[in-house]
Amino acid sequence: MIKLQNLRKDYLVKKKAITAIKRVDLTIEKGEIFGIIGHSGAGKSTLIRCINLLERPTEGSVEIDGVDLTQLGARDLQKARQSIGMIFQHFNLLSSATVYENIAFPLRLTKKPKAEIDRKVNELLDLVGLTKHATNYPAQLSGGQKQRVGIARALANDPKVLLCDEATSALDPLTTQSILRLLADINKKTGITIVLITHEMGVIQEVCDRVAVIDGGEIVEEGAVVEVFLRPQQQITKEFVAQVGHFEVPEELLNQHFALPISSQQQHRMVQVSFLGDVAFQPIMFEVLQQASVQFNILHGTISRMKDTPYGRLVLELTGDRSDLDRAVTTLLSRGLDVEVIE
Ligand SMILES: Nc1ncnc2c1ncn2[C@@H]1O[C@H](COP(=O)(O)OP(=O)(O)OP(=O)(O)O)[C@@H](O)[C@H]1O
Numbered sequence: 001m002i003k004l005q006n007l008r009k010d011y012l013v014k015k016k017a018i019t020a021i022k023r024v025d026l027t028i029e030k031g032e033i034f035g036i037i038g039h040s041g042a043g044k045s046t047l048i049r050c051i052n053l054l055e056r057p058t059e060g061s062v063e064i065d066g067v068d069l070t071q072l073g074a075r076d077l078q079k080a081r082q083s084i085g086m087i088f089q090h091f092n093l094l095s096s097a098t099v100y101e102n103i104a105f106p107l108r109l110t111k112k113p114k115a116e117i118d119r120k121v122n123e124l125l126d127l128v129g130l131t132k133h134a135t136n137y138p139a140q141l142s143g144g145q146k147q148r149v150g151i152a153r154a155l156a157n158d159p160k161v162l163l164c165d166e167a168t169s170a171l172d173p174l175t176t177q178s179i180l181r182l183l184a185d186i187n188k189k190t191g192i193t194i195v196l197i198t199h200e201m202g203v204i205q206e207v208c209d210r211v212a213v214i215d216g217g218e219i220v221e222e223g224a225v226v227e228v229f230l231r232p233q234q235q236i237t238k239e240f241v242a243q244v245g246h247f248e249v250p251e252e253l254l255n256q257h258f259a260l261p262i263s264s265q266q267q268h269r270m271v272q273v274s275f276l277g278d279v280a281f282q283p284i285m286f287e288v289l290q291q292a293s294v295q296f297n298i299l300h301g302t303i304s305r306m307k308d309t310p311y312g313r314l315v316l317e318l319t320g321d322r323s324d325l326d327r328a329v330t331t332l333l334s335r336g337l338d339v340e341v342i343e
Pocket of ligand 1: 011012013018019020038039040041042043044045046047199
């Protein structure tokens with residue numbers, strides 16, 4: 001659907017080139033919600049603005065549905081851009097136009113008939129829950145409502161792709177949630193491909209299917225959100241995950257003395273058990289440990305949800321005969337849990 005190949009973007013500042021995007025190869029599938037996360041200055045805005053050629057790449061190609069936008073002439077590019085909607089951190093609404101007129105604006109630009117404009121604007125007002133505010137001006141709206149207008153306007157020409165440039169960064173946590181839920185809903189209803197950039201891992205966790213981590217103008221890690229959360233490879237990714245995950249085993253646990261009593265044949269073992277998807281709802285762990293005659297003590301845990309996928313991670317102290325402990329770990333692995341022996 002979206003294919004960025006060998007993408008580079010330099011800015012000329014006082015006749016010197018500053019490389020914002022070093023080299024990016026990225027494929028985003030049709031219908032997915034794809035997140036790009038990075039710190040300030042990492043190149044997120046530049047990258048997302050290259051997707052609709054608001055920034056023209058210095059090198060490389062930007063394919064949407066097999067068409068390389070960098071090869072199009074002005075008229076064809078303008079047409080292709082109609083299939084790419086965009087929303088912004090500060091909404092970029094026309095302050096002197098009503099909510100209705102803001103949404104109608106792109107339809108008027110494409111010279112749609114009046115009746116069609118009216119039908120479409122009303123449909124979009126309903127979709128974003130702003131029917132009652134049609135005649136209000138942006139200054140009369142809350143931040144969340146302004147972003148809803150931004151979303152409706154971006155969807156006016158039925159785009160195939162929606163680009164979200166830090167769309168929730170100016171909003172409080174509750175409003176952020178409601179905007180993310182609206183985006184997820186629209187994605188489900190229409191199958192639109194959504195690309196969003198953010199510096200907040202919570203945003204990625206809430207709505208994205210896949211994520212790429214950008215650092216110094218390069219993608220340093222990429223994968224399904226659940227995989228990246230549970231098995232981050234790069235240090236920067238681990239730091240982003242730590243913003244929301246509480247996945248790291250606390251230092252004091254690693255140094256503590258085991259709590260369960262022990263007899264001479266028995267051993268202690270500290271394990272981290274991770275589970276994903278439906279397996280999170282099954283009592284596998286307790287069943288297996290009981291059957292193996294292994295005692296356990298929960299030392300630390302997180303159970304939550306990533307978009308629609310439940311997941312959990314528990315740190316357990318296990319006590320039992322060595323062979324029982326080995327058997328319990330092997331059985332847990334064979335039943336689809338991820339088990340890592342910490343100590
Ligand atoms: N128009 C521009 N002219 C010159 N340099 C720019 C321009 N836009 C961005 N840059 C530089 O390119 C690099 C990447 O900037 P970019 O805005 O893409 O990063 P970002 O990850 O979106 O950061 P932020 O979250 O702070 O917006 C930075 O070093 C920035 O200073």
